[in-house]
Amino acid sequence: MSVLRPRPPTDPIEHRPPPGVLSADGHLDPRWRWFLERAERVRGAVASACGTATEGMLEAYGTTRSQARRRDSALFGILDVARGVRESVDRVIVIGDRADRALVDLLLSTCCHPHHDALPRHERGGRPRLWTLGPDDDDDTVQGILDALG
Incomplete structure (x- = not known):
């Protein structure tokens, strides 16, 4: 299975929402x-x-x-x-409110490999890692991203 094209190009894009989205x-x-x-x-x-x-x-x-x-x-x-x-660019951080972050997460879960950020650069097709930050993140989350930016 290719990381760049995990499905044949004839298959439609499918999104399975996480638990809690559907009643x-x-x-x-x-x-x-x-x-x-x-x-x-x-x-x-x-x-x-x-x-x-x-x-x-x-x-x-x-x-x-x-x-x-x-x-x-x-x-x-x-x-x-x-x-x-x-x-x-190897890393991108999107800073936004809860709705902006949800949109980015939806695009990532729909269009990227499930563990996109964990893959080496050559397996990500040269694309950057993508993280999101918002006002409701705690200090540990912010510090973890700062450490990863190192």
Whole structure:
């Protein structure tokens, strides 16, 4: 099994929520509705800001046969910056409130290897480790992350 692509590309992405998110009957626990409502607002804001620009970027990048023209596309520029960050950064800390941290944790649990941060860099595909901090973290958690940054 590959760390970079743990499932064949034809399988849909699946998220199994942790215990406590779903009620006994399998429906979303009412305490988590705020999270989905906020995520939906963010998704709507991003979608309205991007509009069809993302489709245009993908078309310009994907249909360009010439490498020189592909380099001129906006998506190539975004991917180039992401590649530079990936190569120069080994650890990322996201500092936010409880909702921001929940969104990051959801993305990590959905898109990454379950033990992404424990894997060596070459098995993470060169991607950085990702930690989250918030105002409700205790001193030991903060000190542990500072020690890991060493």
